Amino acid sequence: MQTDDDRQILDALANLPGYTDVPADSLRIRRLGGLTNRVYCVEQPSQESVVVRLAGEGTADYIDRNVELHNAHQAAAAGVSPDVLYANVQEGLMITRLVPGIETMTPALFAARAESVERAGRALKQLHASGVSFRFRFELFAMIEEYLGILQHKTIDLPDGYHDIVNRAEPLKAALAVRPVALTPCHCDPLCENFLDDGQRMWIVDWEYSGMNDPWWDLGDLSVEGSFSDEQDMQLLRAYCSGDPAEHEYNRMVIYKAMCDLLWTLWGLIQHADGNPAEDFWAYAAGRFDRCRSLMNTTGFERACQHL
Numbered sequence: 001m002q003t004d005d006d007r008q009i010l011d012a013l014a015n016l017p018g019y020t021d022v023p024a025d026s027l028r029i030r031r032l033g034g035l036t037n038r039v040y041c042v043e044q045p046s047q048e049s050v051v052v053r054l055a056g057e058g059t060a061d062y063i064d065r066n067v068e069l070h071n072a073h074q075a076a077a078a079g080v081s082p083d084v085l086y087a088n089v090q091e092g093l094m095i096t097r098l099v100p101g102i103e104t105m106t107p108a109l110f111a112a113r114a115e116s117v118e119r120a121g122r123a124l125k126q127l128h129a130s131g132v133s134f135r136f137r138f139e140l141f142a143m144i145e146e147y148l149g150i151l152q153h154k155t156i157d158l159p160d161g162y163h164d165i166v167n168r169a170e171p172l173k174a175a176l177a178v179r180p181v182a183l184t185p186c187h188c189d190p191l192c193e194n195f196l197d198d199g200q201r202m203w204i205v206d207w208e209y210s211g212m213n214d215p216w217w218d219l220g221d222l223s224v225e226g227s228f229s230d231e232q233d234m235q236l237l238r239a240y241c242s243g244d245p246a247e248h249e250y251n252r253m254v255i256y257k258a259m260c261d262l263l264w265t266l267w268g269l270i271q272h273a274d275g276n277p278a279e280d281f282w283a284y285a286a287g288r289f290d291r292c293r294s295l296m297n298t299t300g301f302e303r304a305c306q307h308l
Helices: 004-013 065-077 107-112 116-128 140-152 162-178 215-225 230-241 247-273 281-296 299-306
Strands: 028-033 038-044 047-054 084-088 093-097 184-186 195-197 202-204 211-213
Touching: 004 038, 004 047, 004 093, 065 084, 065 093, 065 184, 107 116, 116 184, 116 195, 116 202, 116 215, 116 230, 140 162, 140 247, 162 247, 162 281, 184 215, 211 215, 215 230, 215 247, 230 247, 247 281, 247 299
Parallel strands: none
Antiparallel strands: 028 038, 038 047, 047 093, 084 093, 184 211, 195 202
16 A cells, blocks of 8 residues: 555656656665655666655755755765755655665664774765865854744743853854864764765765855764764774874864754754654753753863864
């Protein structure tokens, strides 16, 4: 029995050469996952396998699908992401090639798979140094204000003390600007699950939040998402820097480890307010906020802020 998602997938596949008029019963459609979206692998005996992404409800409030499509094409041109085969920006639907023989990464796999952290560091460096141009400027403090604005129109409370932490973070804007870095094309949402490892190289997918950004955001955010140890942080940085990082580079990553949790706390609250059933997003947001506040209260964070 076909579901609504199956029908959307079949309609989209009709736009691909070789998939036109393919009998539905010859396709194997299986769910891959997704927090806000629904992601499916589609296999057919005579054609290459593809990945179909269906947009989640409410994502149009904060995702510009035209920007995402442009950046996804650019990331593929940079050699770090699979090719986009078809997209419908009005529906938020996208079809990409399926990379064969990959493992979708998790924190546990980053800890267990030999040199996977280093492969992720090299993939991020390849993206950042590619010279491609992304649309959208990912600006941390502007996005915090934007997400707060979205939440004003939803029935939900912020975690106790959130505005106090935002106020404490405000001076970091000036501190980061003291040693400015060139903006580069960045993923900006490096969940472990957005990294696909074939054992030789790491691929990166899902460009919804991508834009031109400080490259150290991607490193700090991946460290947080992967629950990296101090040793893994250094593995990531050494692979990215092709050697030991400078003190100010390490410190910049530490600052963004806290700031990404500050921003994604609000994102989680939006998901909770929208009734997204993929996860307990209230617990997600509360956990993010507690981790951000804990890191900002350490002497290591204070030292990082003083030695940028």
